[in-house]
Every structure is written in C-alpha cells, then in structure tokens.
Amino acid sequence: MKTKLGIHWFRQDLRLSQNPSLEALSNKVDQIVPIYILDPKERMGSVSKWWLEQSLKNLNDNIERKNGKLKIFEGNPFDIIKSLFINKNIEYFYWNRLYDPYSITRDKKIKSLLKLEDINCVTFNGYLLNEPWEIKNKSGSFFKVFTPYWRYCNEITRSRKHNKKIQNIKFYNLNFKNSKNIQDLNLTNKKLKWTDKINKHWLPGENNAQLQLQKFINQKADNYSIGRDRPDKNLTSKLSPYLHFGEISPIEIYNQIRVTKTINSENKDKFLAEIGWRDFSYNLLYHYPDMTKQPIQNKFNKFPWLNDNKNLKKWQKGFTGIPIVDAGMRQLYETGWMHNRVRMIVGSFLTKNLLLHWKLGEQWFFDTLVDADIGSNSAGWQWISGCGADASPYFRIFNPILQGQKFDPKGKYVKKYIPELQNVTNKFIHNPWEMSEESQISCGCRIGKDYPNPIVDLKETRNRALSAFKTIS
DNA sequence: AGGTGATTGCC
DNA sequence: GCAATCACC
Numbered sequence: 001m002k003t004k005l006g007i008h009w010f011r012q013d014l015r016l017s018q019n020p021s022l023e024a025l026s027n028k029v030d031q032i033v034p035i036y037i038l039d040p041k042e043r044m045g046s047v048s049k050w051w052l053e054q055s056l057k058n059l060n061d062n063i064e065r066k067n068g069k070l071k072i073f074e075g076n077p078f079d080i081i082k083s084l085f086i087n088k089n090i091e092y093f094y095w096n097r098l099y100d101p102y103s104i105t106r107d108k109k110i111k112s113l114l115k116l117e118d119i120n121c122v123t124f125n126g127y128l129l130n131e132p133w134e135i136k137n138k139s140g141s142f143f144k145v146f147t148p149y150w151r152y153c154n155e156i157t158r159s160r161k162h163n164k165k166i167q168n169i170k171f172y173n174l175n176f177k178n179s180k181n182i183q184d185l186n187l188t189n190k191k192l193k194w195t196d197k198i199n200k201h202w203l204p205g206e207n208n209a210q211l212q213l214q215k216f217i218n219q220k221a222d223n224y225s226i227g228r229d230r231p232d233k234n235l236t237s238k239l240s241p242y243l244h245f246g247e248i249s250p251i252e253i254y255n256q257i258r259v260t261k262t263i264n265s266e267n268k269d270k271f272l273a274e275i276g277w278r279d280f281s282y283n284l285l286y287h288y289p290d291m292t293k294q295p296i297q298n299k300f301n302k303f304p305w306l307n308d309n310k311n312l313k314k315w316q317k318g319f320t321g322i323p324i325v326d327a328g329m330r331q332l333y334e335t336g337w338m339h340n341r342v343r344m345i346v347g348s349f350l351t352k353n354l355l356l357h358w359k360l361g362e363q364w365f366f367d368t369l370v371d372a373d374i375g376s377n378s379a380g381w382q383w384i385s386g387c388g389a390d391a392s393p394y395f396r397i398f399n400p401i402l403q404g405q406k407f408d409p410k411g412k413y414v415k416k417y418i419p420e421l422q423n424v425t426n427k428f429i430h431n432p433w434e435m436s437e438e439s440q441i442s443c444g445c446r447i448g449k450d451y452p453n454p455i456v457d458l459k460e461t462r463n464r465a466l467s468a469f470k471t472i473s
Numbered sequence: 474a475g476g477t478g479a480t481t482g483c484c
Numbered sequence: 485g486c487a488a489t490c491a492c493c
Contacts, residue, residue, distance in 0.1 A: 146474095229474085344474065383474090394493050399476060462476085466493070481489075 004029040005172060006092030006120075007084065010036045010070070011103075013096040013126045013246035014059045015206040020124035021094040022169055028120070029092055031172035034063055035084070038074040038185050042102065043374065045367040047336045048244075050195040051204050053187040055245050058205030060182065068171020071179045078110055083178065085117055093119045096126030096246070099282045100374045101289035129157045129250055129279045132286035142287045144389035149283065150276040162255055198336040202241065202370055209242035213253060217260050224267040228274075231328075231339035232412040237271070238337070240371035243278065250275055281379035284389060292378040293359070295387035299472045303387070305357040314455055315350055316364055318417070321447075321454035323430050324404035325349045327417040334417070336370035341407050347384035348398040353461040355468060358385035386469070393469040397462050404430035420451040 006029035008022050016022065025032055036056060044052070060070040073080045084090065093114050098107065107123070114121040125131055130153055136142060143149035188195050216237040220227070227235030242248045254275055257268055285291050295301060314320050318329035328342035338346070343365075350361045362381040366372045382388035384396060408414055411429030415422055421432060423443040428435045433447045433454055440446045447453055 341474085348475095395475060397476070397493095402476075475493105477491105477493080479490085479492105482487090484486085 002089065003031055003172075004092075005031055005033055005088075005090045005174070006094060007033045007035055007090055009081075009093065009095040010034060010059065011095060011246070012098055012244065014055045015209070015247050015249070016059075016062055016066075016169060017167065017206065017210075018126075018249040018252045019096065020126045021096045021122075023167075024122065024124060025092060025094045026167075026169050031170045032068070033071065033090065033172050033174045034068060035071045035073065037077045037080055038072070038187075039077050039106070040075070043366070045369065045372045046189075046192075047195065047198055047368055047370050048372050049187040050198055051202070051241055051245065051336075051370050053182060053185070054204035055247060056182050058207065058247075062206065063171050066169060066171045067173070069173040071174070071176055072182060072185065073176075073179055074185055077106060078113060080178070081110055082113060082117075084176065085119065088174070091120060093121045095123055097123045098127060099132060099286055101285070126249060127246060128282055129153065129254060129275065132283045135283060142283060143280075144284075146277065146280050146390065149280050150273055153276060153279060154272065157251075157254060158258065162251065194333075197334055198370065201335040201337070204241070204245070204247070206242075206247045209239070209248035212237070212239055212242060213248060213256065217256065217263070221257070221260070221263045221267055221271060224263075225270045228270065229341050229407050231342050232408045232410065232416075236340065237274075240373075240376075241337075244371050244373045250278065278373075278376055281373075281375035284379050285375045288389075291382065292362070292374060295358075296382055296389050297387050297391075300387035302472050304355075304468050304471060306355040308354065308356060311354050311455055312356055312360055314452075315346070315354060315356070319452050320349070320456075321433065321452040322349065322400045322458075323411070323414040323418060323421060323432065324400050324408060327408075327414045330417040332365075332368050336368065338369070339413075341403075342413075343380065344384055344396075345398050345400050345403050347381060348396060349400055351381075351385035352397045352465040353456050353458060355461070355465060358382065358387065361385075393473075394466055397465055399458065399462075401430045401458070418451070420445055 006025045008025050013019055013021070022032065056070065056072070063070050098104070111121055135149070135153060137148065143152070216239065220235045220237065223235050227233050239248065239253065243250060254272060257263065257271055288296050315329060317333065318326035320326055324342065325346050328338050328346045332338040347361055350356050351358050358381040362378055365377055379388065383391055386393035386396060404414065410426055411424070414429055421429060424432050424445055425443065428439070432445060432451060435447065445451055
C-alpha cells in the first residue's frame with residue numbers, strides 16, 4: 001500500500017505542539033514532510049535572523065527525534081513549492097496563516113497554484129487568538145480602540161471550546177535536490193560581534209518557550225499587574241520572541257493562564273490584555289495594510305518631522321543624556337529586547353522631544369529586537385507617536401524624568417545599563433544634569449564629559465511638539 | 474498605557 | 485508650605 005504524504009510548510013509557527021496545521025495534516029496522511037523556506041523578500045531584522053537560525057536548529061532537533069528532517073530551502077516560495085511536487089507522491093500541503101500584507105498576497109498565489117496542481121491545500125490559524133476579519137463591532141465595522149475591542153474578543157476567546165489534541169505526528173525524511181542546510185542560509189554574520197552578545201540573553205526554541213511560560217506562571221504572574229511596569233524588576237513574561245516565531249501558541253498561553261488558580265484575576269486580566277494587544281495590532285494591520293509605512297490618520301502626512309541624523313544616532317546608541325531613555329536604548333542594543341514601559345518612553349522621546357519620524361524608530365526596533373513583529377511594532381509606533389487609530393497627541397508626551405522616578409525609583413535599571421551613572425544619588429539619577437558641580441565630581445560623573453548633557457530641553461521640546469500637532473489639526 | 478499649572482484644602 | 489485635585493492641553 002502506498003504511503004500517503006503531506007507537506008507542512010513551517011513559517012512563523014516553529015513548534016510541534018498545539019500546531020493546528022500539523023494536527024489536521026496528521027489526521028489526513030500517514031507521514032508529514034516538514035519544510036521551511038527562507039524568503040529573501042520577507043522583511044527580517046538582523047537580530048531576528050539570529051533567533052531564526054537557533055529556532056530552526058531546535059525545531060529540526062525535535063523533528064529528528066521523530067525520525068524526520070526539516071527540509072530547508074531558500075528563494076521565492078512560489079517557485080520552490082512548485083518544484084516540490086515534481087516526481088513526488090505528495091497529496092497534501094498545509095500551513096498556518098500569517099496576517100501581514102506581504103504574506104497574505106504571496107500565500108494567496110501559492111494557494112491557487114496548489115489548486116491548479118490538484119493538491120489538497122488547507123490553512124489554519126495558529127498565530128492569533130482570533131481571525132481579524134471575524135471581529136466586528138455592533139455597527140459592522142472593525143474596532144479602532146483597544147478597550148472595546150478586547151472586551152469583545154476576550155469574551156469570545158474565553159467562551160470558545162478548546163479540545164486538547166493528542167499528538168501523534170509522524171515525519172518522513174524525503175530528499176529534495178534543492179534543499180539546504182541551516183548554516184547555508186547565512187542568517188548570522190560571523191564577523192558581527194553584535195549577535196554574540198544577544199546569545200547570552202536568550203534561548204530560542206519551542207522547548208524553551210514552554211519553560212519560559214511555566215517560569216512566568218510560577219514565579220512572576222502573581223505580581224504582574226503592578227510589576228509589569230517596573231523595568232528594574234524582571235516580572236514580564238518575555239514570551240514575545242517565542243510568540244513571534246510561533247514557538248508557542250497564543251491560544252495555549254491564553255488557556256494556561258486562564259486555568260491557573262494561583263494567579264488572581266487582576267493579574268490574569270492584565271496579562272491576557274497584553275496578549276490581546278498583539279491580536280489588536282494585527283486587527284489594525286489587516287484593515288490598514290499600509291500601516292507600516294503610512295500613518296493611520298493621514299493628516300500626519302503633513303506633520304513637520306525634523307531631519308536630524310545626529311540626534312537619531314544618539315538615540316539609537318543611548319547617548320541622549322536622558323538616563324531612562326539611554327538605559328532603554330542600551331538594553332535594546334545589548335540584549336535584543338527592551339522593557340515595554342521603556343519602549344513607550346523612548347518612543348515618546350524620539351517622536352515628541354526629538355520630533356523625528358516614527359518610521360525611524362520602527363526601523364531601528366525592527367532591526368534590533370528579538371521580538372520584532374510587523375504587527376506589534378508598527379502599531380506600537382503609531383500609537384506612541386500619536387498618528388494611530390485611537391491616539392490623541394498631547395495625551396502621550398511622556399516626561400522621562402517623572403517616568404523614571406515612578407517606574408525605576410532607585411535607578412537600578414538605569415545604573416545597570418549606564419555604568420557612568422553608577423554612583424549618582426537617587427535624587428539625581430533621572431536628572432543628573434541638575435547636580436551641582438561638586439556633586440558631579442564627588443560621584444565621578446561630570447555631565448558633559450563622563451555622561452552627556454541632555455541633547456534637548458524637555459520642557460521646550462514638549463511645547464514644540466504641541467505646536468507641531470496644532471499645525472496639522 | 475499622561476503631564477502641567479492653578480486652585481483648593483489642610484497643617 | 486505642601487499634597488491632593490481638577491481642567492485643560
């Protein structure tokens with residue numbers, strides 16, 4: 001009897017557990033041929049490439065434990081997929097959907113190709129809690145504000161039935177002459193020392209994603225509601241990169257958190273809402289496919305952004321003279337990640353105080369974050385810069401001194417990433433330029449020499465931003 | 474998912 | 485003198 005074969009195309013679903021496409025395919029075929037295609041046209045940042053390489057290795061290890069091998073390709077997915085069926089006995093081709101405009105267009109074409117070739121092609125949602133096109137408000141439109149969006153989505157996600165699937169995936173090692181090894185993809189630049197540093201901070205892969213979730217549930221979730229805002233404490237889940245690469249399913253996270261009795265409802269609700277923000281971002285991106293490049297409020301096309309490459313560079317490398325901003329930017333560059341509270345602060349500083357275009361921030365974050373994700377990243381930048389769907393401009397000009405004092409009261413976070421400020425007293429840790437000359441000398445930090453003066457005046461630039469907003473409203 | 478400046482309320 | 489509160493940005 002002929003063995004029935006099907007291909008599962010791995011994309012941002014680099015996991016074997018709770019993978020709807022894999023589960024459905026297992027019920028249709030005897031053995032699954034797992035493939036991954038590196039699509040050079042897909043936007044991917046430097047740090048993401050590093051993560052991807054690690055994650056593919058981990059996935060392949062898990063597949064090899066089940067006697068298969070992840071087949072890797074590089075190039076235009078349409079052409080590669082077309083070539084896979086030549087002289088091969090493959091009847092099924094399944095994948096989990098992606099929701100960014102590039103993937104949607106690309107995958108549509110591939111789906112019609114497979115139809116022509118008479119291959120059974122079915123796709124699944126393994127990436128979001130809900131399909132963006134299914135979520136509508138009472139007037140039949142999509143939501144533009146998070147709170148009502150989440151009230152609705154949380155309810156339907158909660159009341160949905162979740163069947164625990166029993167895994168019995170059988171892989172098959174099928175040979176293709178155009179397949180490659182992971183290292184042939186050249187995802188990491190060996191000359192670049194940058195990713196060596198990231199290495200120390202992260203363990204990519206499905207197995208580690210599960211450990212990370214358990215660690216969050218057991219050690220952090222109890223203090224999440226208040227603790228999540230404190231960059232000086234390690235109380236966030238750090239699941240974002242795993243979610244981006246699909247090393248863990250958002251539905252699984254949602255359900256596990258929901259059923260854990262030891263987490264009180266306030267902490268649960270706050271955390272689930274963060275998972276909700278991720279879906280909300282894709283809800284926006286689905287309905288505003290130009291969102292990565294164009295402001296959602298088009299009056300922002302007239303906004304008087306400044307052109308100042310020097311200030312941009314100082315922001316990127318963490319030399320603005322504002323401690324909480326610099327600490328955040330240095331954390332990002334060093335670890336590939338930044339605490340969310342600080343992301344908002346540095347975003348507000350770039351777009352409001354420096355008056356630099358939010359796209360510049362979007363690009364830098366996309367290149368340097370381990371969790372760089374088209375949806376969350378562009379939605380976040382539009383939100384903080386005030387051109388997003390629900391933004392009101394003056395509402396989000398953060399005062400980085402107050403933010404620092406409130407969320408990093410002892411300057412522990414600032415000192416961790418800015419050694420120059422090591423011996424500055426609590427009183428001045430977020431505004432060191434206000435120290436007397438004697439204090440500067442006695443704490444070994446002369447402002448303007450050991451650590452820069454603020455590159456802009458906070459009060460002045462706040463007012464400048466407000467008048468800039470007036471010119472377009 | 475804020476900030477500012479003015480006013481009020483309290484010592 | 486100062487913290488809490490509010491209206492407005």
